[in-house]
Amino acid sequence: MSSRQKLLAAAVVAIAATCPAVAAPEFQTPAPVAYLQDLSSGTILYQKDADRRMPPASLAKMMTVYVAFEMIKSGELKLDQKMPVRPETWRAWHSQGSTMFLSSGEEVSVENLLKGIVTLSGNDACVVLAEGISGTESAFTERMNRAAQKLGLTNSHFGTANGWPDNGVTYVTARDLAKLASATIQNYPDLYKRFYSLRSFTWGKTLGGEKPIDQANRDPLLGRVSGADGLKTGHTDEAGYGFTGSAMQNGRRLVLVMAGFGSSGQRAEESVKFMEWGFRAWQAKPILAKGKQIETAEVQLGSSSSVGLVAANDLSATVPAGTAGEMKLSVQYDGPIKAPIKAGQHIADLVVVTPGMPAERLPLVAANDVSEAGFFGRAWAGLMGLFGG
Secondary structure (H helix, E strand, O other): OOOOOOOOOOHHHHOOOOOOOOHHHHOOOOEEEEEEEEOOOOOOEEOOOOOOEEEEEHHHHHHHHHHHHHHHHHOOOOOOOOOOOOOOHHHOOOOOOOOOOOOOOOOOEEEHHHHHOOOOHHHHHHHHHHHHHHHHHHHHHHHHHHHHHHHOOOOOEOOOOOOOOOOOOOEOHHHHHHHHHHHHHOOOHHHHHHOOOOOOOEEOOOOOOOOOEEEEEOOOOOOOOOOEEEEEEEEEOOOEEEEEEEEEOOEEEEEEEEEEEEOHHHHHHHHHEEEEHHOOOOEEEEEEEOEEEEEEEEEEEEEEOEEEEEOOOOEEEEEEOOOOOOOOEEEEEOOOOOOOOOOOOOEEEEEEOOOOOOOOEEEEEEOOEOOEEOOHHHHHHHHHHHHOO
């Protein structure tokens, strides 16, 4: 199939501006690794060594949680399902790094284990959940890696469920962590909202005093940046202090990844500045309303020779704040598109080019179903092809 591209006239789309192009806003950070993306448009606002392989520390727990969310949504795992804390697991993890303070022999619900993983970063909770799901932690990590491959995390591999140092077996990149965060938010919005924004969680009791142990969420954005609602911090001597976070303001959702800091205080300060810069220095430029048709695509061997291209959601581009810039739009697809086609199927992209900025690709979907042509329709199409019609 040949690639089709249609330039859209300003009269049709009516969004081109006459303002001169403005350079992308600048940001300086001491973070060795940093990445910021606007999920609303897909635009990468900042990247610094985003494809460097690095140990994730507790950021690996995001993949453990993602696998659990996937299983919960499919019905394979229940939130009220109980997982036993094996004595061997307790001995190995009750005092290794962050802990949920689980007790040997107790049975804990999947819901509480997830709270212990997300809010408390419990290493013990991760292994208990992994063993409860797959029998062994190693069997669970195989499941993690299959999920990572399916998500397109091409530079990541998981050897543990909790990110504990394992001599380089487990590694990630900032770009892959952002993909994982985005998939968690977009694929499991209800579960994301339920678990990732808890400010604190209470589990276990102190030795001797038998007082409940309450621990605060280490997310540096919660309560400091408007709209912040996740995701996960991490720290080991090897990895330094890292964070993957997200916030939503005025319909714009940003995801950031920062890694390699020397202290938790620096991580907190820089993460807040980074996220606030993303919202302040950039703005959304509306392009196409949900359900609005912008073009048509040619259809091969279908009951119709064309299908409308519409926005599945409100589409916007991300541009420097205070400017519009001159945008050029084009529709691209590989076509003619072979029938059958389902309404809502992603079959084309709206490419937005703003001078001085990387091109943005926004998805367009089929406006309606197009079934395969009947016998006579296929015969007529073959005849036209034979004679060059």
